[in-house]
Amino acid sequence: MLRLSKSCISDAEKKAVLSVLDNEFLGMGPKVKEFEDKLSSFFGRPVMCVTNGTAALHLSLQACGIGKGDEVLVPSLTYIASFQAITATGAKPIACDIESRNFLLNISDAEKRITSKTKAIMPVHYTGGVGRLDSVFKFARQYNLRVIEDAAHAFGTTYKNKLVGSFGDISCFSFDGIKNITSGEGGCIVTKDKKVINKVKDSRLLGVEKDTDKRYRKERSWSFDVKNQGWRYHMSDIMAAIGLEQLNRFSEFAKKRRKLAKKYDDLLIQNKNIKLIPRDYKSVVPHIYVVRIIGLKNRELIIKNLNQKGIQVGYHYHPNHWLSYFKDKQNIKNPLKVTDEVYHELLSLPLHPDLSEKNVSYIVKELIKVIERNEVK
């Protein structure tokens, strides 16, 4: 089976994990510190590691003082994690539409949904693309909003020759098993805002003040104060050991992901049934490869047919504004036109560094065959 996505693990990661196990210190210790230091050099900004990308978003929002009574603008076409991170603080996610051109947050649509309760905007770098990120920051300055980037898809992507995470307000990454690099589970927050840094350092450790630095010295806090709600969201040395090796291998991963995505583009660009999501792979390191199949009616049948050919496919995402927990009467009055129009037609094709260009050719050949049989439209 050609998998839709997977972790790519070498002997280096296995050895690194064994050496942490041999230490018999598995919690948050020197390996996490080392991983944070390496990530800080990568981004050129302070980095705090946490258990996953969702926790990174949750703690970032909390550190900005966002909670009950507040609203956060976010595209509906994202992983549930973006929405759940917002509701976790007590705030309300305001589902926004995307631009049909690039599938990224539509600022004019977001502007229509602003109220006096709006405190932040969470752009989602869908598939790894960032679009006109400058206009998001401009919009945020205009309305005095915090910008918490959901950069889970965009590890390694650059914007105007700067790495995503190296500029802006707060950027959150995920290191879950299938992301551009993994630490098993894991995630990180990148920011230069000292207040946010100090708050996150405590809140990831149940709110115990100054616990982070003690743990890096393999010490514990016995006498301490807690002034805020905290969470058990810190990273472990086992995870960091995997992450460090993956970071070493990242340029190799990035090269391969770009090559495969370009190959898909080349093979599909002429097809009249398919619309590509335009991404410039000189700057984007793609996390997933999504196509839009014009007029697609029976996605389940495509999935079944391709599975029978040994190809695993899926789709990203079921829009959040259609999920029971996030449904909002506002969206009946003010529909998300592009999202509602395109999401039935999206299909994600396999993309991970262990895939070959030959695999991509085979996947495309089988995809076109299924579409041309005309049972799916």
Ligand SMILES: *Cc1c(COP(=O)(O)O)cnc(C)c1O
């Ligand atoms: C993976 C992902 C997250 C959350 O990351 P986890 O590490 O799985 O918690 C958030 N947003 C998007 C768009 C993601 O793809």
